[in-house]
Amino acid sequence: MEKEITIYDIAKDLGVSPATVSRALNNHPAVNEKTKKKIYNAAMEMGYQSNVFASNLRSKRTNNIGVIVPRLNSSFQSSVLAGMEKVANEAGFNLIISQSLESKDKEIANTHSMFNSRVDGLLVSLASNTESLEHFAPFIKKKIPVIFYDRVGNFEEMFGVTIDNMKAAHQATSHLIEQGCQRIVHVLGNIKVNVYHERLKGYKYALLDHSIPFDENLIIYSDLNEEAGYDIVQKIKSIEPRIDGLFVSNDACAASCLKQLKLEGYRIPEDIAVVGFNNDVISRLVEPNITTINYPGYEMGELAMRNLINHLDVNTENLLKNTNRITLRSELIIRESSKRK
Amino acid sequence: MEKEITIYDIAKDLGVSPATVSRALNNHPAVNEKTKKKIYNAAMEMGYQSNVFASNLRSKRTNNIGVIVPRLNSSFQSSVLAGMEKVANEAGFNLIISQSLESKDKEIANTHSMFNSRVDGLLVSLASNTESLEHFAPFIKKKIPVIFYDRVGNFEEMFGVTIDNMKAAHQATSHLIEQGCQRIVHVLGNIKVNVYHERLKGYKYALLDHSIPFDENLIIYSDLNEEAGYDIVQKIKSIEPRIDGLFVSNDACAASCLKQLKLEGYRIPEDIAVVGFNNDVISRLVEPNITTINYPGYEMGELAMRNLINHLDVNTENLLKNTNRITLRSELIIRESSKRK
CATH class of the missing domain: 3.40.50.2300 (Response regulator)
Structure with missing residues (x-):
């Protein structure tokens, strides 16, 4: 393993102070744009990795959002994921994706794995044989928001995004x-x-x-x-x-x-x-x-992700308690296969 | 924020030693199955999160593997992802997925984000206007394996999985x-x-x-x-x-x-x-x-992921240098649209 590049190496290389490098990489207003750009480019070139672990330990955030789908290999789900990724990416979040393969047991295992990976939030479309939402209880207890979409189960107590x-x-x-x-x-x-x-x-x-x-x-x-x-x-x-x-x-x-x-x-x-x-x-x-x-799968993905990210910044509990369901508009498109008149 | 549950809390609750709890949660052979199960259940009930950050800092692993696709919203790519997820999940890895939307600039941004998230490895299907592989250099420098699949570019120096x-x-x-x-x-x-x-x-x-x-x-x-x-x-x-x-x-x-x-x-x-x-x-x-x-998209996903995971455990550099390309079998399926004879 090569030696890790630090802000001290960058500072030395550019002949500026480590504090300036640190401020520049954190986009601090006290550093002018030209210097910022110079430091940013040097950091990239030298292979500097911002210390995400340390920063995560401080902020208690991983910037990872978990998504559990029944099957990745589905035209509808891939539209949803495309919409989710777009919103998450623009807001600086990564998507961690797993599939339940329509198995309750695999869904439970995936849920535990997401919990241990400390995702900041979870989006779930349920497996067809899921009969309780008990496996999401640890999230609720930790106030990590969970939003269901499409396959939201027949459960009244959870927050979900669906069509009518x-x-x-x-x-x-x-x-x-x-x-x-x-x-x-x-x-x-x-x-x-x-x-x-x-x-x-x-x-x-x-x-x-x-x-x-x-x-x-x-x-x-x-x-x-x-x-x-x-x-x-x-x-x-x-x-x-x-x-x-x-x-x-x-x-x-x-x-x-x-x-x-x-x-x-x-x-x-x-x-x-x-x-x-x-x-x-x-x-x-x-x-x-x-x-x-x-x-509209893509729009459902955007909407579910936008809601989840909003929940991260506010008092989650109240919002999730007060809104129970978001319903997306759907519509009938009439074509030749049914048009008799 | 609620107080974090520790192995000491679990030990106290069950009347066993903290060392036993720690061994059980790490699946140590010295703890019998019945005790393991009891401790595992208690940990779940109490909302214990294994300390992934600390363990990551020790192992220098995140157990996250990055995947960059041109578009999530594609029948072929969703088959590939389904195959990748299956193999990764079974091996205990999470998938972090992002899309370049066929833009070189977005691909570069996603690559930086994956690098800063410290993924253990990266799987990439290139955007159509990507003209160099420079943005992957920080990975190579850090000996983080990068494997290309399907859209591997016209580059000789990188490892790729394709069909002929x-x-x-x-x-x-x-x-x-x-x-x-x-x-x-x-x-x-x-x-x-x-x-x-x-x-x-x-x-x-x-x-x-x-x-x-x-x-x-x-x-x-x-x-x-x-x-x-x-x-x-x-x-x-x-x-x-x-x-x-x-x-x-x-x-x-x-x-x-x-x-x-x-x-x-x-x-x-x-x-x-x-x-x-x-x-x-x-x-x-x-x-x-x-x-x-x-x-066979699903098989390509399985193969690419299996190769990446294997590379994590061995001297990556040699393997990647010695194998340049893995080619998957494809075949012509003759149907009515072309059968004249």
């Missing part, structure tokens, strides 16, 4: 009904996850509002991946009386269903009108284009 | 020629980026090997996004003599071209045979399915 999933699903279902659909299949994920729970509610309420009876046989549970279309369409074929609408809880899976329906000879939207969710790229590239809910 | 882009493009172009194509358009990104540079070479060599003259008019530069298809197809329509093959450097853009070509009345693959790159989900969902190069 119920309303979005109500809109999607109502749109299908307005296009003349009476037998609408809803494809969704694990009902323990708040987003699917809320969307199922929205679907049911829309039927009710249009006096269409709810039929349990029209609900299909799926892992919503890009290959799920085959199985879903097999189920759809066996449903009597035959269906005329399909509302799928993500676009990749909706695209997979669309492809399979066409292979089976169904005309879209004439025989079956299709609506997806998320407004992923794929919804705009398949034929016909898929009607979907625009779910 | 030249060979992959040669395969894709040769396949189109074997299907009877003679006038093949190649759509690619900024030629300063090694991956596009290498693919263009592979395209040219394949033409040469099949005695087809290279025509500069058949090269189209693009930002390769999902909306680029319109402009690309306008250009294609104006080319004389008319083209019969299309090789696009990513699948989202290939899908966009496919859609536009069909709108213009071209039959795929009869009039124009199409090949993409990456094997993204989208290549399997559009019609016809797109022939593509399988580029």
Whole structure:
């Protein structure tokens, strides 16, 4: 290991006092811009590392913010992370990212690891089988803010950033009904996850509002991946009386269903009108284009991160207690896959 | 701020010695499993944070590994990150992630920030306008390993993990020629980026090997996004003599071209045979399915991270000097968009 470069080395090299170097590197107003620049350049050239550890020990801050996602490998989550990173980077924070892989146990382990790494705050989208928020208690106890987003669980006591999933699903279902659909299949994920729970509610309420009876046989549970279309369409074929609408809880899976329906000879939207969710790229590239809910992941990431950073500078407890939920606007985008009129 | 919980508090609470608590938390074999578990549970309940700072000061390790990507919001990069996170997590490392947004200046700023955060190692996929690797010099000087992946630049002196882009493009172009194509358009990104540079070479060599003259008019530069298809197809329509093959450097853009070509009345693959790159989900969902190069992002992430972690434990310098490049296997996947025979 090479000897660590200190401010004394820089001072000696430039023929200024160590105090000037220290002030310059801390951007002190008493040092003029030209000198600052000279000292900054010399520090870079010589490979000086500001003593983050020591400074962290003093400030009790690491400037690291933890993010736990169900899967990194997801179009929605990568948009969210892109938004988070932008805000964090501009505010001088680093992002520490880990994935739960939809496992409660891995989420707990990641939470402990984030806690021991002393992150200044934590952003979490929950695993599908997480049943309690106990593992976040050490953060709350230490007054380290935790903000949930998208997958916020069905917990009332925590702070979360979401869209109005119920309303979005109500809109999607109502749109299908307005296009003349009476037998609408809803494809969704694990009902323990708040987003699917809320969307199922929205679907049911829309039927009710249009006096269409709810039929349990029209609900299909799926892992919503890009290959799920085959199985879903097999189920759809066996449903009597035959269906005329399909509302799928993500676009990749909706695209997979669309492809399979066409292979089976169904005309879209004439025989079956299709609506997806998320407004992923794929919804705009398949034929016909898929009607979907625009779910602004990037904006959600920005908003969640901005809120977290704000919480670091104020009396966290009160803010988190007084605000329970931030809801982002989402909207229905009508395209060819459902437009009959 | 609440008082920090120490091993003395845990020891007092459980009626054991502080030394036993310390050994248990460090997973020392002298403490039996039952006691370990009891101490571990108590530590969690009481909100004990292991003293990472102090331990870092001793070991000169932070257990943080930095990753700089051009964009988080990319199907390929999110696969890579998923692979990296898995390996890092299992080995007890955290991932600190930032994006350069394809800007050299932001990449330099991120590199400084990673250096000051004292990451143990750095994984980088370069921005498209990065022209030198000078900003990584402080890492090399401190013997902190830096590994490049995918976008490794056209630099001979650094260690990188890539696929054989030249060979992959040669395969894709040769396949189109074997299907009877003679006038093949190649759509690619900024030629300063090694991956596009290498693919263009592979395209040219394949033409040469099949005695087809290279025509500069058949090269189209693009930002390769999902909306680029319109402009690309306008250009294609104006080319004389008319083209019969299309090789696009990513699948989202290939899908966009496919859609536009069909709108213009071209039959795929009869009039124009199409090949993409990456094997993204989208290549399997559009019609016809797109022939593509399988580029295993997840495996690349695993491999790059495993190599970095190995370098932390050995004499880094020699290893990095002796190995210059790791090449991952890629392969052509033939589908309906190009199959004429």
